[in-house]
Amino acid sequence: MNKSDIGLIGLGTMGAMLSLNIAEKGFAISVFNRTVARVDSFVKGAGSLASQITPARSLDEFVDTIAAPRAIIVMVPAGEAVDAQIAALRPLLNSDDLIIDAGNANFHDTNRRAAEATAVGASYLGIGVSGGEDGARHGPSIMGGGDRSNWGRVAHIFDAIAAKYQGKPCATWMGPGGAGHLVKTVHNGIEYADMQLIAEAYGVMRDGMNMTAPECGTVFGRWNRGILKSYLTEISAEVSNATDPTTGSPVLDIILDRAGQKGTGRWTVIESQQTGAPVPVIEAAVAARNMSAELTTRHVGEDLFGGVPQVLDRESLTLDDLEAALIVGKIMCYAQGFALLARVGTAHGWELPMSAIAETWREGCIIRSAMLNDMATALGEDPGRNLMFAPYFADLLRRNQAALRNVAAVAVAHGLPVPAMSAALGYFDTMRSARTTANMIQAQRDFFGAHSFERIDAQGSHHGPWGKA
Ligand code: 6PG
Numbered sequence: 001m002n003k004s005d006i007g008l009i010g011l012g013t014m015g016a017m018l019s020l021n022i023a024e025k026g027f028a029i030s031v032f033n034r035t036v037a038r039v040d041s042f043v044k045g046a047g048s049l050a051s052q053i054t055p056a057r058s059l060d061e062f063v064d065t066i067a068a069p070r071a072i073i074v075m076v077p078a079g080e081a082v083d084a085q086i087a088a089l090r091p092l093l094n095s096d097d098l099i100i101d102a103g104n105a106n107f108h109d110t111n112r113r114a115a116e117a118t119a120v121g122a123s124y125l126g127i128g129v130s131g132g133e134d135g136a137r138h139g140p141s142i143m144g145g146g147d148r149s150n151w152g153r154v155a156h157i158f159d160a161i162a163a164k165y166q167g168k169p170c171a172t173w174m175g176p177g178g179a180g181h182l183v184k185t186v187h188n189g190i191e192y193a194d195m196q197l198i199a200e201a202y203g204v205m206r207d208g209m210n211m212t213a214p215e216c217g218t219v220f221g222r223w224n225r226g227i228l229k230s231y232l233t234e235i236s237a238e239v240s241n242a243t244d245p246t247t248g249s250p251v252l253d254i255i256l257d258r259a260g261q262k263g264t265g266r267w268t269v270i271e272s273q274q275t276g277a278p279v280p281v282i283e284a285a286v287a288a289r290n291m292s293a294e295l296t297t298r299h300v301g302e303d304l305f306g307g308v309p310q311v312l313d314r315e316s317l318t319l320d321d322l323e324a325a326l327i328v329g330k331i332m333c334y335a336q337g338f339a340l341l342a343r344v345g346t347a348h349g350w351e352l353p354m355s356a357i358a359e360t361w362r363e364g365c366i367i368r369s370a371m372l373n374d375m376a377t378a379l380g381e382d383p384g385r386n387l388m389f390a391p392y393f394a395d396l397l398r399r400n401q402a403a404l405r406n407v408a409a410v411a412v413a414h415g416l417p418v419p420a421m422s423a424a425l426g427y428f429d430t431m432r433s434a435r436t437t438a439n440m441i442q443a444q445r446d447f448f449g450a451h452s453f454e455r456i457d458a459q460g461s462h463h464g465p466w467g468k469a
Pocket of ligand 1: 104129130131132188191260261262263264265365366
């Protein structure tokens with residue numbers, strides 16, 4: 001029997017779609033799932049691709065059907081299930097067999113697992129895969145991490161299955177250990193922020209401009225033909241235009257306003273707090289999801305304070321302003337994400353390929369956007385420069401910042417919550433302030449804790465004349 005080129009464990013949605021994608025690109029793949037019945041139903045549904053797929057009914061059989069040295073993708077829920085799967089697999093493998101975790105792992109876990117593998121002479125990769133179900137099936141964006149020579153062993157498979165931007169595969173080795181999963185985590189942080197900014201624009205249209213969901217859909221569709229062209233803008237138009245078959249209402253109107261999360265946005269914020277790289281728009285987006293979850297409390301709040309925002313006077317705010325505000329917000333959340341990546345990368349001794357990260361996100365992933373090509377160019381010119389200072393983006397910011405200011409001001413004045421837009425504006429205004437108010441913070445710290453401060457006119461650390469007057 002011919003052995004498979006690669007194996008995959010975990011036939012949930014992403015694993016199943018990735019397997020079909022691999023098979024379609026001409027690779028022979030063995031598949032296994034803890035619930036064995038799923039293996040049969042998967043192969044049955046694979047149609048003509050079934051001839052490329054070897055179903056296995058036990059882990060031993062699975063390992064045995066893969067050509068050595070083996071490459072095995074593990075696509076199980078992040079966390080303990082990954083450790084359990086590795087523990088079950090290792091005794092069946094040779095030291096040069098490669099385990100590849102393609103789930104949304106916490107990159108610290110991937111660092112640990114990579115170190116554990118190295119300690120026993122085994123091979124391990126952690127790769128971030130973005131693009132949801134459709135991306136996994138037809139071309140995801142792939143962010144690789146681990147030993148570079150191990151990546152080299154499977155890069156041809158990932159290049160084949162990845163999305164292509166003008167023919168170039170969106171699959172890149174990001175660095176050792178958990179570097180790939182770090183890049184995927186921050187990708188998701190940006191995803192949270194971009195989604196929240198779009199949701200706030202929708203809120204301004206729905207509550208402030210009295211627009212119906214399909215009217216919002218038309219606007220998102222129009223924006224998707226301009227600078228905001230992106231997957232998230234596109235799907236926002238689609239979801240706004242959809243009708244609920246049961247009620248005949250717009251689907252958006254019957255969806256509960258409570259958003260869940262699996263944790264990658266939160267992990268991004270934790271890394272920001274750990275390293276001191278500010279990501280206020282992403283923080284606002286994570287907090288907004290948490291606030292959305294406080295449904296009962298919000299109802300109490302509305303009863304107590306009155307929640308119905310006033311409809312805006314249409315002269316005070318235009319849809320063009322809203323589009324311009326989103327452009328600024330979007331630049332801010334990407335700029336913060338890339339700056340965070342650089343900071344965390346440095347903390348781990350990784351030279352993350354900043355421009356190649358932007359290139360890898362140009363197609364296939366959830367945050368793919370027309371802006372990413374210009375970001376790749378800007379980061380190629382200067383990988384250490386905050387994107388908001390790159391000439392192309394600085395120009396966009398100069399032209400559009402007044403609109404964000406207007407949207408935030410009008411929304412705040414009318415009681416419409418725009419926490420991510422406000423955070424974007426706060427970041428913009430702070431990052432263009434040569435003199436902030438942290439001198440007051442330093443004076444307070446020195447007053448109550450003798451923490452000392454720096455002076456603008458002399459070197460060294462100093463104390464104030466507190467209490468001596
Ligand atoms: C992607 C997505 C994907 C998934 C997120 C959603 O890049 O394909 O980010 O990984 O949709 O896990 O995350 P939340 O459930 O936390 O929103």
